[in-house]
Structure formats: C-alpha cells, structure tokens
Amino acid sequence: MASIPEYYAGKNVLITGATGFMGKVLVEKLLRSCPDVKALYILVRPKAGQSMKQRVSDMMKCKLFDRVREENPDFHQKIVPISSELTQPGLSISAADVERLTACVNIVFHCAATIRFDEPLKHALQLNVIATQQLLSLAQQMHHLEAFIHISTAYANCNRRHIDEVIYPPPVEPKKLIESVEWMDDGIVRDITPRLIGDRPNTYTYTKALAECVVQQEQDKLNIGIIRPSIVGASWQEPFPGWIDNFNGPSGVFIAAGKGILRTMRANNDAVADLIPVDVVINLTLAAGWYTAVHRPKTALVYNCTTGGINPFHWGEIGEYHHVMSSFKRNPLEQAFRRPNANITSNYLINQYWILVSHKIPAFIYDLFLRLCGQKPQMMRIFNRLHKAIHLLEYFSSQDWEWNSENMSMLMGQLTPEDRKTFNFDVRQLNWPEYIENYCIGTKKYVLNEDMSDIPAARQHLRKLRNIRYAFNTLLVVFIWRVFIARSQMARNIWYFVVSLCFKFLSYFRASSTLTN
Ligand SMILES: CCCCCCCCCCCCCCCC(=O)SCCNC(=O)CCNC(=O)[C@H](O)C(C)(C)COP(=O)(O)OP(=O)(O)OC[C@H]1O[C@@H](n2cnc3c(N)ncnc32)[C@H](O)[C@@H]1OP(=O)(O)O
Ligand SMILES: NC(=O)C1=CN([C@@H]2O[C@H](COP(=O)(O)OP(=O)(O)OC[C@H]3O[C@@H](n4cnc5c(N)ncnc54)[C@H](OP(=O)(O)O)[C@@H]3O)[C@@H](O)[C@H]2O)C=CC1
Incomplete structure (x- = not known):
C-alpha cells in the first residue's frame, strides 16, 4: 500500500481557507512532506483592498514557509490560486476555473469557515453551511475525486457532555432553515437566533453542526472524512515550535495575560483544557485524506481530534503552576501594562471582585493619568473589548467534555512507521509545560512581531x-x-x-x- 507521500505524488489538491491559520499550515506541510504533489488549487478572495494574487504572494513570504522555501525555492509554482468568494452563488468561481477543477482535482480539503462566535446567523449559515453545500455539489462534478475532507470542530455538539465519533441528528433540517431564513430580514433573524441555537452557546457551533449534517447527506456519492479539532493552538514541532498567527481562542488570552492586562478569568480548574497543536491537526487531516482515498470507507468517518482523553491538561494547571505566567516572566512581552499575574477561578463572585480591583480600577486610574497628561484615555475601552472576548470564551473554559477518539488511534495504527514520524499526531508524546512555553514565545515572536533581543x-x-x-x-x-x-x-x-x-x-x-x- 502507498505511503502518505507516495499517495499524494502526482495528485491535484483543492483547499479552501488556505489563507487562514490552519489552511496555511496545511499548504506548507503538503509542500514540504509530499514534495511530489502535482498542484495545490487554493480558493482565495480579494480582501481589504488587496488582489487575490497579492494576498497569495504575501502569504508565501510568511515565516511559516521558511523551511519549505529553503528545501524547494520554487515551491510557489505548485500553488494555483483560484478566485472565489464562498458566500456567492456558485462560489463565484469562473466557468473556466470550474472546468479546470472538475477535470483534475483528486482530493478536497474544506477548511474555510467563519469562526467568530458573534457572527450573525445569516452570515454564519451562508459561509459554514451553504458554501459547504455548494462545494459538495462542485465536488460531485469532479471526475477524478478520491476524497473530500471537511474540517469541523469538536464543539459542534457542545450541547452534549460525551461526544462520540458519529454525526448527531441536526438541531433542525438545514435545508428548511436555509429556506426560511432566506426571506427574513436581518432583524427578524437576529431576534429568533437565541431560540434557534437553543443550548449551544453561539452561531458558530450551531452552523458547524448543520454543516456536518450537510456533508453526511453526500456520503453515498463521495468518500468523506470529517475532522473535529478541539481548541487549535500554536504548532508543537512543525515547521518549528510555537508558530501561531492570530488572537483566536487561548492565544488572545495568553497575550492579554502576558501584557498584564488580563488578571482574572473564569475557568474550571479541574476541567480539561483541550488544546491541540495545529501541526497535529494538519498531520491527522493529511493522514485522513490518504486513508479515505485508499480505503474508501462506506460511510463518512469522523475523527475527534482532541487531547483530553489521551494526555489531559487542565485549566488549573495553567493557573496553579503558572505555566503561562512563568513563561511570560522569563520571556516578557514589550511594554507590559502590569506584571503578568492572572488568577483563574470558577467562582463568579471572586471573578467579579478581581475584575473590579484588578481590571476596572487600574484602567480608571491609568485613563485619569492619560487625561491629566492631555492624552486620549484608552484603557477602559481595551478592557471592555477584552471582557467581551473573555465572556464568549468562558463557556468553553468552564465546562468539561469527553470525546471518544478511537478513529484517531485506528488511523495511527494504519500508518507505516515512517509516516507515523513524518505525520506525527501521537499526542501522548506532548510535554505540556514545554509546549505552553513555546506557545507563549510564539505569540511574542509571530503574533506581536516582537524581537527576542529586546527581552532584557x-x-x-x-x-x-x-x-x-x-x-x-x-x-x-x-x-x-x-x-x-x-x-x-x-x-x-x-x-x-x-x-x-x-x-x-x-x-x-x-x-x-x-x-x-
Ligand atoms: C491565563 C489564562 C488562560 C485561560 C485560557 C482560557 C481560554 C479559553 C479558550 C476557549 C476557546 C474555545 C474555542 C473553541 C474552538 C473552536 O472551535 S474555533 C475557533 C475559535 N474562535 C475564536 O476563538 C473566535 C473568537 N473571537 C471572536 O469571536 C471575536 O474576535 C470577538 C471575541 C467576538 C471580538 O470581536 P470584535 O469586538 O469585533 O473584535 P475583533 O476585531 O475580532 O478583535 C478586537 C480586538 O480584540 C482582540 N481579540 C480577539 N480575540 C481575542 C481573544 N480571544 N482574547 C483577547 N483578545 C482578543 C483582537 O486582537 C483585537 O485587538 P486589536 O487588534 O483591535 O488591538
Ligand atoms: N482555530 C480553531 O481553534 C479551530 C478551528 N476549527 C475549524 O478549522 C477551520 C479553519 O479554521 P482557522 O484556520 O482557525 O480559521 P481562519 O479564520 O484563520 O481561516 C478561515 C479561512 O476561511 C476563509 N474564508 C472566510 N470567509 C470566506 C469567504 N467568504 N470566501 C472565501 N474564503 C473565506 C478565510 O479567507 P480570508 O483570508 O479571505 O478571510 C480563511 O482562509 C474552520 O473550519 C474552523 O471551523 C475547528 C476547531 C478549532
């Protein structure tokens, strides 16, 4: 049987969301570890005044690609950008591009999504569900398609405590919801959103659950794999430890704590902090692509890509042993507001007390000082935004979930010893203190672009x-x-x-x- 790099040799791969956090790591890993892949077709939209071409060229200059650039300076020749706005009919792909894609694509990785927790339902539906549906229709026209891999989230079913590797019945039939929401104006949709999402915390998890159902409906026509990562964090090993490029999830919290702004957060100390490094998710995704294409399972296989059941790490360990704080004391961020010292508590009242004493009062004093110096006050505004973000994240840090990850272990068992090393997703080997240290350094180097020579x-x-x-x-x-x-x-x-x-x-x-x- 072909190894993973042998399987991808000569294949044409279509990737959505390639300009995003996980998409970039996927592109890099494919180019580096499967050097004989034929072409990567990436669906990209123009954004913020930048053309599609400019965006792709900027993306390839990113530090993440340093290793692959060193090994193969011409790697960019394998990347074929296709203009596409996923929220538009037909994904706004030109007829010529549709023809090109349907003629040659062998495997699809669907990563694009809106991951904002406060996204209006209509837009979240448009991107996470309708665009997925449209991509599936396009995939069905592909003459040589061997596998369709959909990236979901481990929290798509966060209204359950125990989550198996199955697709649960959707909260509502996606088709019916799409039809009803189509004619409603935005105000009405906003008003009924809380009723619709029910016991889920936001439109993100709700629409990701619907998307899984839409994908499942095509399982008779396509070979499908669904990857459900939990909280995706900085890279563990590849292409180098600690790579991260955004403020999502814990990264923003770590930075806020490192800057001494965040001093308290509500989390259950005993609950599992189900972080999963981005390179682990991507290695599993590529292995699942290989397995789906080679073994063609009869029904869509779901992979819960989580750490909690295998190598658990708890929110309390971040607080109690101060992994994050001690790391930022050793490698401080520039111009911290206060010394890093965040307190994690599950008690609502204690948290409110610290918000008053350690957030609001210092912000008020600092703003007063700025006013007296004739400058514009800013700290209260920063804290208000931080509180909004933290409030949305607390749902995930205050509860415990149990994911069954048997398919992850099954997949590992299917790999050759060589592939197991190259596409390592064995999280038993993960050393949490070391990982968190590199994560914190990564936020400093790659998110805030701070120089390590400024540490003294x-x-x-x-x-x-x-x-x-x-x-x-x-x-x-x-x-x-x-x-x-x-x-x-x-x-x-x-x-x-x-x-x-x-x-x-x-x-x-x-x-x-x-x-x-
Ligand atoms: C030591 C203690 C450890 C405890 C640690 C607990 C961590 C507990 C994590 C659980 C995490 C679950 C994750 C589920 C796993 C998924 O399945 S998926 C992906 C997760 N998705 C996300 O994390 C997206 C969440 N973010 C959002 O929805 C939006 O950014 C928000 C929070 C609603 C803010 O929206 P907004 O007000 O329009 O602002 P936006 O333009 O997005 O950002 C405004 C500012 O806030 C900053 N910001 C954005 N996000 C954050 C953030 N998370 N934190 C801080 N600042 C942030 C931005 O950098 C920006 O700053 P400036 O550049 O303006 O200076
Ligand atoms: N990050 C996390 O913690 C987790 C993520 N996931 C899932 O992983 C996947 C990738 O997430 P992540 O990389 O973090 O997300 P990002 O927000 O970093 O990337 C999203 C990608 O989708 C693209 N996209 C968004 N809207 C459109 C549109 N209208 N048309 C074309 N492209 C669009 C973005 O393109 P552009 O650059 O143009 O905006 C970007 O490339 C998602 O499906 C998410 O649900 C699952 C669990 C956890």
Missing part, C-alpha cells in the same frame, strides 16, 4: 513595574494608617493590641526554640 529591556520594564507596585502599596498603607488608624482611638487600641500579640507570639517562639536547642 522588557525584563527591566517588569522590574520597574514591580517597584512601582511596591511604592504604590507602601503609599496605600501609609494612607490607610493616616486616615483610619491615626484618627481613631479605638483603631489605635486595636492596632496596639495586634502588635503586642505578635510580639508575644514571637517571644514565645524564640523561648521555645532556645529550650529545644
């Missing part, structure tokens, strides 16, 4: 912040002393009583230690 200056800045805190605390004690204690006879009596008690306690200890010696 950043450490100096943290020392300055610590001295400011000591000075502030001393001033506060003196102030409290002056205002509350020095002015009241009773407070003074209590104070002297406490001091004399401490003194007696100390004398007793000194005496007893002299006796034992």
Whole structure:
C-alpha cells in the first residue's frame, strides 16, 4: 500500500481557507512532506483592498514557509490560486476555473469557515453551511475525486457532555432553515437566533453542526472524512515550535495575560483544557485524506481530534503552576501594562471582585493619568473589548467534555512507521509545560512581531513595574494608617493590641526554640 507521500505524488489538491491559520499550515506541510504533489488549487478572495494574487504572494513570504522555501525555492509554482468568494452563488468561481477543477482535482480539503462566535446567523449559515453545500455539489462534478475532507470542530455538539465519533441528528433540517431564513430580514433573524441555537452557546457551533449534517447527506456519492479539532493552538514541532498567527481562542488570552492586562478569568480548574497543536491537526487531516482515498470507507468517518482523553491538561494547571505566567516572566512581552499575574477561578463572585480591583480600577486610574497628561484615555475601552472576548470564551473554559477518539488511534495504527514520524499526531508524546512555553514565545515572536533581543529591556520594564507596585502599596498603607488608624482611638487600641500579640507570639517562639536547642 502507498505511503502518505507516495499517495499524494502526482495528485491535484483543492483547499479552501488556505489563507487562514490552519489552511496555511496545511499548504506548507503538503509542500514540504509530499514534495511530489502535482498542484495545490487554493480558493482565495480579494480582501481589504488587496488582489487575490497579492494576498497569495504575501502569504508565501510568511515565516511559516521558511523551511519549505529553503528545501524547494520554487515551491510557489505548485500553488494555483483560484478566485472565489464562498458566500456567492456558485462560489463565484469562473466557468473556466470550474472546468479546470472538475477535470483534475483528486482530493478536497474544506477548511474555510467563519469562526467568530458573534457572527450573525445569516452570515454564519451562508459561509459554514451553504458554501459547504455548494462545494459538495462542485465536488460531485469532479471526475477524478478520491476524497473530500471537511474540517469541523469538536464543539459542534457542545450541547452534549460525551461526544462520540458519529454525526448527531441536526438541531433542525438545514435545508428548511436555509429556506426560511432566506426571506427574513436581518432583524427578524437576529431576534429568533437565541431560540434557534437553543443550548449551544453561539452561531458558530450551531452552523458547524448543520454543516456536518450537510456533508453526511453526500456520503453515498463521495468518500468523506470529517475532522473535529478541539481548541487549535500554536504548532508543537512543525515547521518549528510555537508558530501561531492570530488572537483566536487561548492565544488572545495568553497575550492579554502576558501584557498584564488580563488578571482574572473564569475557568474550571479541574476541567480539561483541550488544546491541540495545529501541526497535529494538519498531520491527522493529511493522514485522513490518504486513508479515505485508499480505503474508501462506506460511510463518512469522523475523527475527534482532541487531547483530553489521551494526555489531559487542565485549566488549573495553567493557573496553579503558572505555566503561562512563568513563561511570560522569563520571556516578557514589550511594554507590559502590569506584571503578568492572572488568577483563574470558577467562582463568579471572586471573578467579579478581581475584575473590579484588578481590571476596572487600574484602567480608571491609568485613563485619569492619560487625561491629566492631555492624552486620549484608552484603557477602559481595551478592557471592555477584552471582557467581551473573555465572556464568549468562558463557556468553553468552564465546562468539561469527553470525546471518544478511537478513529484517531485506528488511523495511527494504519500508518507505516515512517509516516507515523513524518505525520506525527501521537499526542501522548506532548510535554505540556514545554509546549505552553513555546506557545507563549510564539505569540511574542509571530503574533506581536516582537524581537527576542529586546527581552532584557522588557525584563527591566517588569522590574520597574514591580517597584512601582511596591511604592504604590507602601503609599496605600501609609494612607490607610493616616486616615483610619491615626484618627481613631479605638483603631489605635486595636492596632496596639495586634502588635503586642505578635510580639508575644514571637517571644514565645524564640523561648521555645532556645529550650529545644
Ligand atoms: C491565563 C489564562 C488562560 C485561560 C485560557 C482560557 C481560554 C479559553 C479558550 C476557549 C476557546 C474555545 C474555542 C473553541 C474552538 C473552536 O472551535 S474555533 C475557533 C475559535 N474562535 C475564536 O476563538 C473566535 C473568537 N473571537 C471572536 O469571536 C471575536 O474576535 C470577538 C471575541 C467576538 C471580538 O470581536 P470584535 O469586538 O469585533 O473584535 P475583533 O476585531 O475580532 O478583535 C478586537 C480586538 O480584540 C482582540 N481579540 C480577539 N480575540 C481575542 C481573544 N480571544 N482574547 C483577547 N483578545 C482578543 C483582537 O486582537 C483585537 O485587538 P486589536 O487588534 O483591535 O488591538
Ligand atoms: N482555530 C480553531 O481553534 C479551530 C478551528 N476549527 C475549524 O478549522 C477551520 C479553519 O479554521 P482557522 O484556520 O482557525 O480559521 P481562519 O479564520 O484563520 O481561516 C478561515 C479561512 O476561511 C476563509 N474564508 C472566510 N470567509 C470566506 C469567504 N467568504 N470566501 C472565501 N474564503 C473565506 C478565510 O479567507 P480570508 O483570508 O479571505 O478571510 C480563511 O482562509 C474552520 O473550519 C474552523 O471551523 C475547528 C476547531 C478549532
């Protein structure tokens, strides 16, 4: 049987979402580890005033491609951009491009989606469900298609506690919902959204569940694989540790904590923090593409791509052992607002207390200071945005899910020893403290584009912040002393009583230690 690189040799691959976080890693890994792949057709739209070509050329200059660029400087010749806006009829692919794709594509990876939690339902439906439907229709016209791999999310069924590798019945028949929403104006759809999504937290998980159902409906006509990653984080090993390029999920939280802005967050310390490195997801995806094409399973196979059941890591471990905080103290971010020191609690009231004391009051004081210096206040605005993001994420950090990941283990068993190394998705080998350290460094280097040579200056800045805190605390004690204690006879009596008690306690200890010696 062909190995994974042998299978992809000479194949034409179609990828949606190639300009996104996971899509880029998929393109890079295919080019690097399957060097004989024939061509990668990527569906790209023009965006933010940039043409499709410009976007693709910028993407290929990205540091992520350094390794493949070194190994094969002409790698870009294998990338064929196809102009496409997925929310438009026919995915707005030109007739000539449709002809080209249907004539040659052998395998499709569908990564594109809107992953925003606050996306209006109509738009989320358009992109996550209708575009998937349209892509499936296009796939059916492809004469040489061998596999269709759809990227879903492990949280598509987050309304369940135990999630098997099956496609659950959809909350509503997607076709009916699409037809009804079509004629409604945006206001009506907004009003009925909470009723529709029911016990799911957002339109993202809801539409991803519907998309799985749409994909399943084609399982008799296509060879389908569905990958369900949990919380996708920075790369573990490939192409280098710690690569990350966005603020989504935990990355934004880590950065906010590293900058000393985020000081408290609600999470269940005992719940599993089901992070999964992006390179693990992509290795599994490529292996699943190979397996689906070679073995042609009769029904769509679902792969829960998670770590919790195999090598669990808990939110409490991030807080308790301060993996994130200690990493940012060793490798501080530039111009931190305060020293990194975030507290994780599951208690709503304690969290609210810290939000007031450690977020709102410092933001108010800082904004006051900015106003006095004649500058525009900004901290309160930053905190409001942070609270909005955190509020949307807390659903995922406050609960526990159990995913069955048997298909992931089954797939691993099917690989040759060589493929198991090249396309490693064995998360038992993952060392969490080391991974989190590289993740934090990755946010500094690749998301914030900060230079590692500035670390001594950043450490100096943290020392300055610590001295400011000591000075502030001393001033506060003196102030409290002056205002509350020095002015009241009773407070003074209590104070002297406490001091004399401490003194007696100390004398007793000194005496007893002299006796034992
Ligand atoms: C030490 C403690 C550890 C505890 C750690 C717990 C982590 C618990 C993670 C669970 C995670 C589950 C994940 C499910 C797994 C999926 O299946 S899928 C993918 C997950 N999807 C996402 O994470 C998308 C979530 N993000 C959103 O929906 C939108 O960005 C938001 C949060 C609604 C904000 O929307 P918006 O106000 O329009 O703003 P947007 O333009 O997106 O960003 C505004 C600013 O906020 C920043 N920002 C965006 N996202 C974030 C963020 N997550 N955090 C902070 N800042 C952010 C942006 O950088 C931006 O800053 P500027 O560049 O303007 O300075
Ligand atoms: N990140 C995560 O934690 C997780 C992600 N997933 C799933 O993985 C997949 C990839 O996620 P990720 O890479 O993080 O997401 P990104 O947001 O980084 O990428 C989304 C991709 O979809 C493309 N896209 C969005 N809208 C359109 C459109 N209208 N027309 C054409 N292309 C469009 C984007 O293109 P453009 O650059 O033009 O915007 C981009 O390439 C998604 O299906 C997501 O549900 C699952 C679990 C967790």
